[in-house]
Amino acid sequence: MNATRTRVQRRPVHGVVLLDKPIGLSSNDALQKVKWLLRAEKAGHTGTLDPLATGVLPLCFGAATKFSQLQLDAPKTYEALVCLGATTTTGDAEGDVVQNWELGAAERAALTAQRLAQVAAQFTGDIQQVPPMYSALKRDGKALYEYARAGITIEREARAVTIYRLELTICEDEQSFIAIKMVVQCSKGTYVRTLAEDIGTALGAGAHLRSLRRVETGGIDLSGTVTIEQIEATPDAERLQYVLSVDTLLAAHTRVTLDGDNAARFLSGLRRRGEWADADAVAVYGDVSTVRPEACQSFGVAGHSLQGSVGANDDPPALLGVAHIRARELIPDRLLSPIEIQQILEGTPRPQASGILETS
CATH class of the missing domain: 3.30.2350.10 (Pseudouridine synthase)
Known part of the structure; x- marks a missing residue:
């Protein structure tokens, strides 16, 4: 008689788990194990560690996978x-x-x-x-x-x-x-x-x-890491506590915050102009609670998707993506989708303390 297999109900998870990889597991084995424990839909790691090696291995989930290359390229x-x-x-x-x-x-x-x-x-x-x-x-x-x-x-x-x-x-x-x-x-x-x-x-x-x-x-050390055993020992309903915010990977980026209309245009891939100094790596945030419905529709999502129950006026700005600045132009590089932003706002992971610099 065949044993009944329990189907895992996947869910959207957006953020980063700083894993202390154990000896004996490949990076992909460790990733798949944590992905299964979190019931995450999409995941990727930030550079391989041999099975012999241990130590810090950032695991990216959902929207964070868009920025995994930053860690792949990092010292x-x-x-x-x-x-x-x-x-x-x-x-x-x-x-x-x-x-x-x-x-x-x-x-x-x-x-x-x-x-x-x-x-x-x-x-x-x-x-x-x-x-x-x-x-x-x-x-x-x-x-x-x-x-x-x-x-x-x-x-x-x-x-x-x-x-x-x-x-x-x-x-x-x-x-x-x-x-x-x-x-x-x-x-x-x-x-x-x-x-x-x-x-x-x-x-x-x-x-x-x-x-x-x-x-x-890439500036991430062992101090904030978690082991697979710790995640396994945590009840399923509490495991998302180990998922840090997506911008954990962007600690060294200059920070720029846009108002609602400029946030919508930036998310549609348009460049924005402002009094900014040139910068190669910029983390762009926006006040999505003030995005007008017609502006949201211009990049393919109904206005209420980024309004209403999420993104209240007293909430911090939401991460929109990364960019670079040349000649006072903010030029998009990698963008989050409106649905990713909505899902993050509805279940925001705890932020990782970082040295992100605020600019005007």
């Missing part, structure tokens, strides 16, 4: 433990050992703070990296790791990445093997496993990644 900070004396097939602890180095007293004595500082300087700034075979990069429609598992090595071209900060400190791992604690802030596209291997090569000791934790991405 990221990791704390890693790099094991010296051995290289592996995968560049991390999950692979088979390829080569061992004997690290005697003389070799250990040579790993001074001054030597580590020299190597850190060597790998700081704009550098070239050859992507590892165990990666999701595609060649002829297949991921490189598929070739690697079949014992096939594909020629890869070096790619430019940027290391903004690199700190190396000698330590021991839990098995008392000599290791390096590494703190690195880097650009998108950086493979920390490859960086660990290259540092081992520079030290003449060989190395692989023992552990990896993302502690910050």
Whole structure:
């Protein structure tokens, strides 16, 4: 007899969950788990973390998915433990050992703070990296790791990445093997496993990644994160408390607020003029409670959709989208839809404290 399957009733969820991803799950596995727990209709993550890695992984729901690219492109900070004396097939602890180095007293004595500082300087700034075979990069429609598992090595071209900060400190791992604690802030596209291997090569000791934790991405750190276990332990009716507002992803944006008529025109994709300084990243808000019905109709939604029970006059302005400013023109880049704005106003997630700047 087949067991009865319970159909999950999906709902519109708009906002961001700052997840502390556990070890062993891929980014997509973690996303799908949280999406199911929230019963959300639409979701996406902001950059992959290997199953070996843990740490901050912003998950975007609904309207927030429109701004996920901002986090994909943002610098990221990791704390890693790099094991010296051995290289592996995968560049991390999950692979088979390829080569061992004997690290005697003389070799250990040579790993001074001054030597580590020299190597850190060597790998700081704009550098070239050859992507590892165990990666999701595609060649002829297949991921490189598929070739690697079949014992096939594909020629890869070096790619430019940027290391903004690199700190190396000698330590021991839990098995008392000599290791390096590494703190690195880097650009998108950086493979920390490859960086660990290259540092081992520079030290003449060989190395692989023992552990990896993302502690910050695009200004978002671990302080506001939640675990999957916390969400699971929370009753279904209370789980939306972990969903932060959409503009959590826009903390570094300049803020511009439009009145009702200008908000409606901006939402229709029209540029607006004002006394604004040039800015590349602008979070645009509007007082939708004063949007005239005929203005709403001009961008395809009945006026009452943004009036009446939502957007009362004493409510804060609603997020409309992001833009940039050139020559005193506010130019739309990504816009929320009227239905997304309505749904957000009807069930606004708690805001994330941010450093959004207000401009006139």
